[in-house]
Amino acid sequence: MPSSRPLRADARRNREALLRAAREALLAADDAHVEVIARRAGVAIGTLYRHFETRGALVAEVYRQDVAELCAAPARLLADHAPDEALRTFLLLIVEHAAVGKGMGEALESVLATESPVFDDARNEMARALDELLAAGAAAGLVRGDVDGRIVLRALGGICGLRAAGWKDDAVRIAAILYDGLRYGAPSPRDS
Amino acid sequence: MPSSRPLRADARRNREALLRAAREALLAADDAHVEVIARRAGVAIGTLYRHFETRGALVAEVYRQDVAELCAAPARLLADHAPDEALRTFLLLIVEHAAVGKGMGEALESVLATESPVFDDARNEMARALDELLAAGAAAGLVRGDVDGRIVLRALGGICGLRAAGWKDDAVRIAAILYDGLRYGAPSPRDS
DNA sequence: CGCGTAACCGGAGCCAGACTCACCTTATGG
């Protein structure tokens, strides 16, 4: 029932302008009120709501694009690295990704931590990407086999939602700890 | 400079009624709007705001009481268990604690994940409690020594903030992974 | 080219929910 027909040219323009504006606003951080986004896109509020159910849906859509890109990484990483190393890198990649802007991290948190259907796509895609890495690691005997992508995703979602100053360094360290918990052969005594 | 004089009797009654009402409302979950809390305490909104700066401050105060109790646990645990086991138990205790009610978990998240000065007390106290366990574990050579309580607290804060259905099981598993990442001698291959 | 129509405009206005303020009410100590 979606896609009655290809969208009129001006509608498509506006839709894209909105997405662009939203992305900029989210990167620029702090607020990103619907009105600001709409004005920045050069359209009226009503138009924004013509294209997106809610503010959250717009944000989700912006984020979905990034997520798709991010989810291409595992295949690439697995080609070049051992599965455990690939996993480690991907975890850091996610953190990095959430760090680009305040609003962006907020968005990631929404994607990861809620279960609103609006974010289902993005969430599933990311869980799948993680599963890919986890399965490869487990098959190689490097990563425990009793964890699925959904769980890891949630753990990361929590971490990335934090918005305190210096959170990124913390997030990186937490991701590292998480990684150690996921693989076999975690740090041995006296590594300090 | 605080405590000009001991608070008038009725003021004290109201303050306590508010805390009681807030706790009930938070346990009862979902909303806990200021108006609901105030009515439940039998006072007007203005009275609520006479006693607490913001809604968050009230929530924080409610939570501070529980935190104090929770923070007594490490000493007890260390007396009865090996440091690593004590740490594991404490992590689960925190998760458990966040699970008592929706609003409560939200409160914990605020305490753990934000850096608003309102929550400083609770946060410091919990970080201290965790430091106690981590230090004991590190001294015994069971836990890595490069992590402090603040980090662990943040990781937990993120996890406990999740409000999705079935989150508690997830939180428990994530806590377990985190624990494995914190200690030496994590699971060895083929435990599956 | 011309018409039917999808899309847009613009903004007044609704609603929820946190918070404020000008004005009463009452406990309390002298």
Place this chain on the structure above:
DNA sequence: CCATAAGGTGAGTCTGGCTCCGGTTACGCG
């Protein structure tokens, strides 16, 4: 008892997401 400061009140403000609708514009098919 009464003066008075501490306390209480609740209608109202503010913010920010979201809705609605009459009128206009730009597509794009035939």
